[in-house]
Amino acid sequence: MGIGAGAGVAAVGGLALSAQASADGTSASSSSGSDSLGSLAFDPDAYTELTTTVTDTEGTEHSVTYHFWKAITYVAKPVDEKYQSLNVSVPVKIDGTAVDASDAPILFANSVGGYMPSSVADATGVGGPAGGPMGGGGAPGGPSAPTASPSPSASNATGDTNATGGALNTNQLLALAAGYVVVEPGARGRTLKNSAGEYYGVAPAAIVDLKAAVRYVRANKGRIPGDTDRIVSAGTSAGGALSSLLGASGDSPLYAPYLKEIGAADASEAIFATGAWCPITDLEHADGAYEWNWGANATSAGAAVDQSVSKELRAQFAEYQAALKLKGLGGFGTLNARNYDAYLVKQYLEPSATAHLAALSDAARATYLAAHPFITWKNGRASFSWADFLTHVGARKKNVPAFDAFDLSSGENNEFGKGTTLARHFTAYGQKNDTTGLTAKRVDGDIPELLRLMNPMYHLVDKPNAGRSRHWWIRLGTKDSDTSLTVSANIAAAAHGLGDDVNHLYYWDQGHGANTDPGDFIQWIAKVTGRKARRK
Template sequence: MGIGATAGAAAVGGIALSANASDATSSSASDSLAFDPDAWTKLTKTITDTEGTEHTVVYHFWKAITYVAEPVDATYQSLIVSAPVEIDGKAVDASDAPILLANSVGGYLPASVATATEIGGGGSATGGAAPGGAPSASSSASAQAAAPGANGTTNATGGATSSNQLLALAAGYVVVEPGARGRTLKNSGGEYYGTAPAAIVDLKAAVRYLRANKGRVPGDVERIVSAGTSAGGALSALLGASGDSPLYDPYLKALGAADASDAIFATGAWCPITDLEHADGAYEWNWGANDLSTGKPVDQTVSKALRAQFAEYQAGLKLRGLGGFGRLNARNLDAYLVEQYLEPSATAYLAALTDSARAAYLKANTFITWSAGRASFTWTDFLTHVGARKKDAPAFDAFDLSAGENNEFGTGRALARHFTAYGAEHDSTGLTTRRVASGIPAALDLMNPMHHLSGKANPGRSKHWWIRLGTKDSDTALTVSANLAARLDNLGDDVNHLYYWDEGHGANTDPADFITWIARVTGHKSRHP
């Protein structure tokens, strides 16, 4: 197992590569990264579907496999594979089944499957060790705990979509769970080796490994469907948007990634924490009127400045809303969100209640007008209903470099860096240069799916998208997934996007529908719960 890059590491666009970059080649990696189809352990799992019915699934399980020839840290750069062979006593042939690639990244923290002994055995780290995994030999728990956002103060950890893995297995799909490096990893020399773009490079390398092993790894490598939550949702969306982008080639070559495509067929993203360079403005546009949970109002000078920045950004996107809404801008985005997402979400929620439960809910929430089986309300009343916002201003590029996202853009021995001009200009840590570092723009492009969907959109992107967000999720702005969905829809992609009413960060209230959606978009005829 390797450790982080040394001082002699090469760099591309100001972003460090591993020290062995010049020695690794993709072609040799493909030759050495052969999946052993016979190295499985037979396991049995009882899985309860969303209707409460139990299914007995016998499956082949492959323990952690390193997916690159020159790993920086194999504890994280490994994956596990689960393939069903019998469901409820009936033999299953999963050789042509869709592959669910489910990452467990949360908060841009490291995720490991190194010691997993069954499906769902990996997790996202909040300190020195990943749940279900082992601490990196080259990382320090105390050093990681001191990193911005490492104690759960930023984004929720991943795994909220873990029910997807089990339901997918019970439906006859192959499930692959990749680990990935994260922002808190630090080597013995004090250098961070899991910051941007490490996580997305690792996930791409995992896809390349699967594709290079077509015919050996179980499942249809042409039908890989990604899934992730929070930062993992952002990485899932990025994986789908950036398929086969040459921007990542130097990083993949440095790791000895397999010589294969890293494009995926479909993308599932739950509450994606993404579009980070514009996230502060989006957050203030969305939640700027709401106080913090302590009752403290945010600095309105900061909030207004960021809202103005977002208005300019939103206009520049030139997006057309779904449902024939027309051009989206900061003046009509609230009406769009209410009409396209929030009222339909509330309507579906209320319609599913019993008459007495619905009456009780409406009595407690008088801002909703219920007429002819449809809910209606104003944006202002909706904000009041949600109540306290989770994050201060700025929410992502904190003036004191305390946000997890500041750590995500750290480099070398620098724990955290500003990644927006506004954050750098208002730095409160005493930096002498109040400008973003030269390598930041390139790092942002590598981490933002919108970059790959703008202008001449990436032709290697996935064309099928499942996007979900809770209406009470103030970990990010409701606009983030709405803009992503609008961009994809404008490009002609198949977009299934909705909001869960009254749900918070990491919600996944329709997992069975996601499994059915996979069958539909991939054309796979199989049983599913």
């Protein structure tokens, strides 16, 4: 499906993309910064003009000429400029037609994966590799800079793959071709370590950095192209978690001291709309949610996980879900551990399978149904049971516990590291069952605050935040067992319960990092922002 990009601008909405960038010229002149912003003043003239080719969903190539600002440090007192910098891309010509992006929406696309470092310093244009592990170019679990150290198992953490970068690059290129401004921020991540052996990218560094980057953009209203009141964030996996957190926690005073410490601009960090793909979040409750969802499924090696541990964690989920008092979409009623399976099947899974099957040819649909007899196809609608769906998905991605590992081996344990301590427990259950020889019976005293800073559910349920995003685009693959299917559904239910606009669906038979409807996302941005590219 193509997207309407406004009068005189080609419709673009693509899956297959090519980035054939060529430098057409550079404007090196520099305008003086404003007195109020000092070093944080955006220089409108310090860009390089590039041209790239974007292929839309219909297979049509579009030539996009854009101005590219590279690696702008977005804080006055950076801890590490390589990661605390952003790129800006502004389209000026699409298929030979000049466009004015001065009031276009701004896509704020982070490329964080696995809560690892993400840098834009080496990017050569929009949608380029983001220089950090699993952020579009690095190997999972590997270091992204000389200061990075080996991390706990990335595969046991978020399961992020380089598909994270691919999914977002699609969004970024399509947004540019639609006439939107694209901002790509870097951020510190959990493996960064200084010469003293201290981890300086652990929680809450990544969300603080992204908030600071939003503040930079908003502080430069009138200097940076685009409508700074129409910022739409995007992120996948851990990046999806951070995008959700940006949307939920806008202008929360909890982050003020952290932002002040790094010299963030004095501006709002609220965003207008949130795009989140397979968010790995609500970490303190993620182990219970995972076992409720995937506890009966064997691992890829064919072995069942420890069912006594799984049962205890499922009980924790039941208690947590009941306390949320969330009502399901579609008038479903209050969600709990007893009815959540029926809710997922009715609200998301059967509609997802129906959409997938309806899009197939008659012959292809018959072949698929013959290979998957658990699906009943009647009157153009798919139906099946939750138990059969779990069997269809098959092996679970992670062991038990999936996030707060007893041996402190997960990436999330590293995310809550501190000082020279590589990894810490962040749940009472993980601390109680520690196998590394810890003597403390309780989690460290700063953990509760860090969990509030890192969890969008706190800002949507515990303390509903007035500065939150009011528009939510949430996506997840039905075969994504990197986290529970309830995690994104709870975010959607919480936002919907506050009266926000929620567009949430699951991709049938897709795994972690899937993004099968990027053209629809670009259309959605145009709809919710009311902004489209303008022809000059």
